[in-house]
Structures are given as structure tokens and as C-alpha cells.
Amino acid sequence: MSEPRKLEVLRAIVEDYVHSREPVGSKALVERHHLGVSSATIRNDMAALEDEGLITAPHTSAGRIPTDKGYRLFVDQISAVKPLSPAEKKAIQSLLEGSDDLDDVLDRTVRLLSQLTNQVAVVQYPHLSRATIRHIEFVLLAPRQVLLVLIATTGKVEQRVLDVGQDLGEDGIAAMRTHFLGSLAGTPLSRLAQSLPGVVFSVAPGQRAAAQALAQGLETLAHSSREDRMVMAGTANLARSNVDFPLSIGPVLEALEEQVVLLRLLSDMAQDPRGVTVSIGRENPYDGLAEASVVATAYGPDSTAKIGVLGPTRMDYPTTMAAVRAVARYLSRILGP
Amino acid sequence: MSEPRKLEVLRAIVEDYVHSREPVGSKALVERHHLGVSSATIRNDMAALEDEGLITAPHTSAGRIPTDKGYRLFVDQISAVKPLSPAEKKAIQSLLEGSDDLDDVLDRTVRLLSQLTNQVAVVQYPHLSRATIRHIEFVLLAPRQVLLVLIATTGKVEQRVLDVGQDLGEDGIAAMRTHFLGSLAGTPLSRLAQSLPGVVFSVAPGQRAAAQALAQGLETLAHSSREDRMVMAGTANLARSNVDFPLSIGPVLEALEEQVVLLRLLSDMAQDPRGVTVSIGRENPYDGLAEASVVATAYGPDSTAKIGVLGPTRMDYPTTMAAVRAVARYLSRILGP
DNA sequence: GTTAGCACTTAGGCACGTCGAGTGCTAACA
DNA sequence: TGTTAGCACTCGACGTGCCTAAGTGCTAAC
Numbered sequence: 001m002s003e004p005r006k007l008e009v010l011r012a013i014v015e016d017y018v019h020s021r022e023p024v025g026s027k028a029l030v031e032r033h034h035l036g037v038s039s040a041t042i043r044n045d046m047a048a049l050e051d052e053g054l055i056t057a058p059h060t061s062a063g064r065i066p067t068d069k070g071y072r073l074f075v076d077q078i079s080a081v082k083p084l085s086p087a088e089k090k091a092i093q094s095l096l097e098g099s100d101d102l103d104d105v106l107d108r109t110v111r112l113l114s115q116l117t118n119q120v121a122v123v124q125y126p127h128l129s130r131a132t133i134r135h136i137e138f139v140l141l142a143p144r145q146v147l148l149v150l151i152a153t154t155g156k157v158e159q160r161v162l163d164v165g166q167d168l169g170e171d172g173i174a175a176m177r178t179h180f181l182g183s184l185a186g187t188p189l190s191r192l193a194q195s196l197p198g199v200v201f202s203v204a205p206g207q208r209a210a211a212q213a214l215a216q217g218l219e220t221l222a223h224s225s226r227e228d229r230m231v232m233a234g235t236a237n238l239a240r241s242n243v244d245f246p247l248s249i250g251p252v253l254e255a256l257e258e259q260v261v262l263l264r265l266l267s268d269m270a271q272d273p274r275g276v277t278v279s280i281g282r283e284n285p286y287d288g289l290a291e292a293s294v295v296a297t298a299y300g301p302d303s304t305a306k307i308g309v310l311g312p313t314r315m316d317y318p319t320t321m322a323a324v325r326a327v328a329r330y331l332s333r334i335l336g337p
Numbered sequence: 338m339s340e341p342r343k344l345e346v347l348r349a350i351v352e353d354y355v356h357s358r359e360p361v362g363s364k365a366l367v368e369r370h371h372l373g374v375s376s377a378t379i380r381n382d383m384a385a386l387e388d389e390g391l392i393t394a395p396h397t398s399a400g401r402i403p404t405d406k407g408y409r410l411f412v413d414q415i416s417a418v419k420p421l422s423p424a425e426k427k428a429i430q431s432l433l434e435g436s437d438d439l440d441d442v443l444d445r446t447v448r449l450l451s452q453l454t455n456q457v458a459v460v461q462y463p464h465l466s467r468a469t470i471r472h473i474e475f476v477l478l479a480p481r482q483v484l485l486v487l488i489a490t491t492g493k494v495e496q497r498v499l500d501v502g503q504d505l506g507e508d509g510i511a512a513m514r515t516h517f518l519g520s521l522a523g524t525p526l527s528r529l530a531q532s533l534p535g536v537v538f539s540v541a542p543g544q545r546a547a548a549q550a551l552a553q554g555l556e557t558l559a560h561s562s563r564e565d566r567m568v569m570a571g572t573a574n575l576a577r578s579n580v581d582f583p584l585s586i587g588p589v590l591e592a593l594e595e596q597v598v599l600l601r602l603l604s605d606m607a608q609d610p611r612g613v614t615v616s617i618g619r620e621n622p623y624d625g626l627a628e629a630s631v632v633a634t635a636y637g638p639d640s641t642a643k644i645g646v647l648g649p650t651r652m653d654y655p656t657t658m659a660a661v662r663a664v665a666r667y668l669s670r671i672l673g674p
Numbered sequence: 675g676t677t678a679g680c681a682c683t684t685a686g687g688c689a690c691g692t693c694g695a696g697t698g699c700t701a702a703c704a
Numbered sequence: 705t706g707t708t709a710g711c712a713c714t715c716g717a718c719g720t721g722c723c724t725a726a727g728t729g730c731t732a733a734c
Contacts, residue, residue: 025696040708061696061715137472149494151474157486157496239587250576362727377677398684398727
């Protein structure tokens with residue numbers, strides 16, 4: 001029994017099953033793929049694959065389907081990432097050009113990716129820590145409530161409402177703004193944390209508490225801010241592949257709505273040397289996604305934000321991986337160095 | 338055959354069907370509701386109701402279920418909006434207090450509403466046209482690309498990227514900003530359109546084209562801006578009520594993703610005197626929602642934005658309407674006068 | 675206008691047999 | 705040792721026929 005052929009059999013099973021959604025048997029296998037042996041031999045190979053936990057039979061007289069472990073082996077060792085068709089490349093390029101602001105770019109991107117893959121696509125807001133501060137604005141909403149707005153050179157705009165603990169009055173806030181802006185304009189966001197204490201210290205003691213609150217707010221804005229937000233598209237694709245989620249798509253939708261879950265999942269996914277990482281079925285830390293796979297990759301100036309696709313484990317991995325990789329590349333290019 | 342009793346029968350059918358999801362027959366009806374007549378009489382009434390198109394029988398020997406028209410009559414004439422339980426009221430109040438910024442409030446609200454009703458909840462961003470301009474910022478992103486940021490006194494922040502057509506340089510942009518800000522600070526957003534031409538006119542002719550572009554951008558920002566955005570929660574509830582969407586929830590998910598569709602639907606819904614408007618099944622202008630109902634109402638300072646709930650036509654209208662109305666009221670109160 | 679009674683219709687569940695796909699195993703073969 | 709042919713066996717899918725329960729419409733009496 002040859003090892004290489006066994007892998008070839010596994011590949012054939014995965015490909016056929018992904019294509020037909022039906023358990024694939026030994027006879028069909030020898031017919032559709034020109035393996036040079038008889039169905040009986042394939043049966044032996046299949047029995048071995050089953051012993052290794054790579055495939056499984058839904059019931060006695062059915063063909064085999066891949067297990068999570070089988071998909072894993074397929075993705076890691078067997079499959080080659082398929083190149084995109086020229087038409088697809090063109091679609092990517094033309095759809096992502098003529099972009100407006102960041103929101104717009106991400107929105108278009110995620111729609112595109114969901115269309116390319118026929119799955120749910122998600123994209124995390126990019127980190128833009130190299131940006132420097134362009135403008136700071138404090139807007140008094142109520143006696144103690146202040147709206148903080150932070151504008152970075154990259155076009156990132158962040159806002160947040162804050163309780164400063166004391167009533168500074170319109171003038172006090174204006175002075176505070178001038179002070180902060182004067183001290184901080186041009187500061188890189190990544191250095192903000194170091195610069196803030198000095199700014200706070202040079203404020204009159206009576207207002208230092210408020211200044212401290214504002215500084216805290218700015219720090220939060222600059223740092224975590226939108227990076228934990230995400231955009232999503234193509235949830236309707238889940239319903240189409242209804243059959244692939246035996247229980248129901250309910251748990252999956254729940255997971256998608258609990259964005260925290262997805263964000264953790266995305267950031268926990270280690271970076272694969274090939275650029276695209278895959279998390280298959282029960283490998284996912286979240287129960288609702290036990291029958292789903294996530295294909296993701298990093299993108300952006302410093303490759304910290306993630307973009308990816310979520311679908312049933314029965315998924316065309318090579319094509320999906322190619323699409324994710326390609327879209328991530330174009331997106332990185334658009335967002336600039 | 339008495340009219341009042343016929344309506345009573347319709348109400349009983351709607352209530353039983355909503356409760357049990359099963360077609361309801363004449364016998365079960367007389368047992369569960371103390372109508373003082375026999376099943377044969379009810380049968381006559383039911384036949385009449387069927388003739389009027391208010392109920393229908395899935396097949397010969399099944400009970401009856403309400404039609405869209407039946408639900409409509411039920412909602413308009415029969416049902417009374419149920420008051421919320423004290424526990425629910427408390428939940429609303431406590432969950433909506435301690436709010437951060439607008440995004441946060443809306444996010445919490447929509448989650449709350451979806452939990453209260455076990456349906457999909459949507460909320461449209463409120464119009465804030467009474468706000469005045471607090472700050473304007475132009476950020477040069479690329480030689481001709483400018484990021485516009487508009488901050489209003491209410492805490493609304495809008496941004497947009499624009500191509501100004503000519504290269505103004507850092508200094509040119511800064512001058513332009515000073516000019517715009519000086520002329521427009523304090524202007525109500527609603528008056529912005531009138532003020533802009535003057536501002537553009539007082540710019541040196543060589544830069545007037547750019548100024549015009551910027552003015553156009555500001556106008557767009559102030560006017561349409563976020564008002565056509567919406568937040569949504571509870572899509573997982575759709576999967577739970579899978580059975581209620583015979584075909585599949587696919588079309589519904591598609592409709593939800595095409596936010597344009599929903600926005601139009603919400604704004605097209607006339608304001609009902611009772612405060613809550615209902616659009617039932619095929620009354621919806623969008624095909625994908627032929628088996629769904631929308632319960633919505635206006636909220637906010639000038640009652641222009643909408644909040645609502647979407648679910649299967651087989652929905653507990655009285656309770657849902659009560660929840661939507663209550664949440665809208667609390668939301669309006671929080672957003673202030 | 676209401677009621678009782680009855681014939682009629684239909685979905686859904688159950689038992690049954692058949693068919694086909696696919697397997698595992700054994701024995702022969704290279 | 706690995707490969708192959710053959711065969712008995714298993715099990716789901718499908719079609720058929722049957723029966724029951726639910727519910728209706730209609731008629732005739734009240």
C-alpha cells in the first residue's frame with residue numbers, strides 16, 4: 001500500500017465531496033480519477049485512511065467523507081492554492097478603485113470577497129499606528145460631558161464621549177483643547193502614551209483631574225479604538241448552503257453577531273508561512289462554529305489587521321484561499337505603505 | 338351570523354395560530370375559547386371569513402390560518418397593544434442608561450429590542466438637523482485628495498474623502514480651512530446650503546473650483562450623511578423561526594444586507610396614529626420579504642428616524658408593537674429634546 | 675340563525691418490499 | 705507483500721398501499 005497514493009485518494013475524496021456534497025465511494029473514485037488501480041485497492045486505502053481518522057463513513061453502505069483532520073491534511077500538504085482567473089483579478093482591481101474613505105473601501109472589499117467566494121466575508125479595521133496626530137477637538141455636550149475627536153494624518157477619525165468629572169465650561173474646554181493640540185500635533189499615535197503625562201502635568205492643578213480624563217480618553221481612542229470593529233457581508237450565503245449546516249445556521253449567525261468571538265478567533269489565528277491561515281471545524285474555539293471553517297490572512301501597512309472568509313467545512317479551500325490572499329494584497333496596496 | 342362574533346373568531350384564530358404554529362380547526366376553537374356556540378356555527382363563520390379572504394386552509398382537511406389580510410384586520414381593529422411587564426420596563430431603563438456615544442446607544446438599543454421581541458431589530462441613525470457646526474477640518478491625504486471632517490455641536494462627526502481637482506498644497510488647504518471655519522462656525526446644519534455659496538464666492542478665483550468641491554462635500558456630509566445608515570441585531574433569531582419561512586431565510590437575509598431596501602421600506606411606512614406602523618407580508622414592496630412583517634415607529638427629537646422589528650408574518654403583533662413603542666420612547670428620551 | 679349528523683377529503687404515519695450503492699472479507703494472483 | 709476479483713452483507717432511499725385522525729361542507733331539523 002503506497003503512501004503517495006493514499007494521499008492522492010484523500011485529495012480525490014476531498015475534491016469530489018466538495019464538488020458533489022455526496023459521500024464518495026471507491027468505484028466512483030477510480031472512474032473519475034485515473035488512479036491506475038482497481039476499486040478494491042482503493043477500498044483498502046480508504047480503510048486505512050479511516051483508521052487514521054482522516055475520513056469517515058456516515059453509515060455502512062455509503063461512501064466516505066473527509067473529517068476535520070482530513071481537511072487539515074488536505075490544506076496543509078496536498079492542495080495547491082489555485083490562481084485566480086484573469087476575470088476575477090480584473091473584478092478585484094476595478095471594484096476597489098475609485099474608493100472614497102476607509103469605511104467605503106472596507107465595505108466594498110468585504111462585499112467583493114463574499115461574492116468571489118460565495119461565503120460570508122469579514123474584515124477587521126486596520127491598525128494605523130504609524131499615523132500622527134493631525135487635529136484634536138473637544139466638544140462640550142453637557143456640563144461635564146465632552147466629545148473627543150481625534151483626526152490622524154492618514155484620514156482616520158475617531159470619536160468618543162467622556163465624562164471629565166468637573167465642569168470646565170466652554171472656555172475651559174477651549175483652553176484645554178488649545179493646550180492639548182499645541183503639545184500633541186504631529187505626535188505619532190504610537191508615541192502618544194509617552195507624551196501625554198507631560199501634557200497633563202503642565203495643566204493647572206485644579207484642572208488636572210479633567211486633563212487626566214481627557215488624556216485617558218485620547219489614549220483609548222488612539223490605541224484600541226476602531227481596531228476592534230469589523231465589517232461583514234454575505235450572510236445570505238449561509239442560507240444557501242443550508243444543507244451544509246446539519247443543525248441549523250442559527251449558531252453560526254450567533255457567532256457572527258457576537259463580533260467579539262470572531263475578533264478573538266481572527267487574532268488568535270497564527271500566521272501561516274503561506275500567507276493564508278485556515279481554521280477547520282472543531283479546531284475553532286467556539287462551539288457554534290464546529291461545522292464551519294475560517295480562511296483568513298493579515299493585511300495592511302503592518303499586517304496586523306485580518307481579513308477572511310467563513311463557510312462550511314465542506315468548502316473549496318484552494319479557491320477560497322486564493323481569493324482571500326488576492327483581495328488582501330489589493331487591499332494592502334490601496335491602503336498604501 | 339353575527340359580525341362581532343366573526344371578528345372574535347378571527348382574533349381567536351390569529352392568537353391560537355401565533356401560539357401553536359398549527360392550523361386551527363373549529364372544534365379546537367370552541368374548546369379553547371368560551372364562545373357560546375357550537376363548532377358547526379364556528380364553521381359557518383369560518384367559511385364566511387374565508388370568503389372574505391381573511392383566512393385560508395392549507396389543504397382540505399386542515400384548520401385555517403390567517404392571511405396577510407387577516408393579520409391586517411387583526412392589527413388594525415381587533416388587537417390591543419399589550420402593556421409591557423414591569424420587569425421588561427426595568428430592563429429597558431437599566432440597559433439604556435450609562436450610555437457612551439451615539440453609536441453605543443444605538444447598538445445597545447437594537448440589541449435590547451431584538452432580545453425583547455426575539456426578532457431581528459433595526460434602527461436608523463437619527464437626523465440631527467438642528468445641530469450647528471462646531472468645527473471643520475480638511476486633511477490633505479494626497480496631492481489632490483482631501484479628507485473632510487465635520488463636527489457638529491450635538492456630537493455628530495462626519496467624514497469623507499474628496500478629490501478637489503487641483504493641488505492646493507498643505508498651506509493652501511490650511512488657508513481654506515481657516516476661511517471655511519471662520520465663515521461657517523456656528524451655522525446650523527440646516528442653513529449650511531444657503532451659507533456655502535457666499536463662502537465659495539469670497540475665495541480667490543484661482544481656487545474657486547476647489548472651494549466649490551469642498552463646499553459640495555460639506556453639504557453632502559451635513560445633509561445625507563449618516564442618516565442612511567442603520568444598525569441591526571438578532572439575525573440569529575431568523576434561523577430559530579426557520580419553519581416560519583417555508584422557502585428559506587435566504588431572501589430575508591439578502592434583504593437585510595441590502596440596507597437600501599430596508600431604509601426605503603422604513604421611510605415609506607406611513608406614520609400610524611397609534612404610533613406604531615405595521616407592514617405585513619406581501620404588503621412589503623420587496624419580494625424577499627413576502628413572508629415577513631415589519632413593525633416600526635419613528636423616534637428622536639423630530640421623529641424622523643425609524644426603529645423597528647422584522648419577523649415572520651406569524652408574529653405576536655400586540656407584544657411586538659408594545660416593545661417597539663416602549664423602546665422608541667426611551668430612546669427618544671435619552672437622545673434628549 | 676343555530677345545531678346535529680354524516681359523507682367526504684387529505685396529510686401523515688406505518689409497514690413492507692425492492693433497489694442500488696458501497697463496504698469488508700476472503701482467496702487467488704504477480 | 706501488494707493487488708485484484710468476487711461475493712455476501714448492510715443500509716438508506718424510494719415507492720406502494722393502508723389506515724387513522726382531523727377537519728370540512730352540506731343537509732335537514734330545530
